[in-house]
Amino acid sequence: MLTTLAVLAALFFVAxxxxxxxxxxxxxxxxxxxxxSHITLWITGGLAFLIALLFAGKSVSSVxxxxxxxxxxxxxxxxxxxxxxxxxxxxxxxxxPRYTKAAA
Numbered sequence: 001m002l003t004t005l006a007v008l009a010a011l012f013f014v015a016x017x018x019x020x021x022x023x024x025x026x027x028x029x030x031x032x033x034x035x036x037s038h039i040t041l042w043i044t045g046g047l048a049f050l051i052a053l054l055f056a057g058k059s060v061s062s063v064x065x066x067x068x069x070x071x072x073x074x075x076x077x078x079x080x081x082x083x084x085x086x087x088x089x090x091x092x093x094x095x096x097p098r099y100t101k102a103a104a
Contacts, residue, residue: 002061005047005050005051005054006051008047009044009048012041012047013040013041015040016037016038016041016044019033019034019036019037020034020037020087023037024095024099029096029099029100034091038088041080041083042081042084045079045080046077048076049074049076049077051064052064052072052073052076053070056069056072056073
């Protein structure tokens with residue numbers, strides 16, 4: 001089960017990166033893809049949280065064992081949402097103004 005969850009988390013993260021980079025292209029900024037890039041990042045964080053809840057403290061992995069309490073596992077969710085917020089702020093304030101200027 002750990003392997004399945006880890007593979008799912010990795011696939012959702014790859015989907016996140018793909019959707020993020022393809023949100024900006026010749027066809028302009030694609031809001032739908034950009035939204036889905038954030039959603040896939042949140043799902044990745046949720047899967048990491050689930051992995052930590054299920055396997056932390058069971059000596060399956062020394063990395064997973066770091067998140068041995070529900071509060072520590074919740075930090076993974078906070079990290080995913082925090083990264084999403086930071087990325088959105090960067091895109092909104094730095095990338096989109098320059099991107100729309102270059103397209104004009």
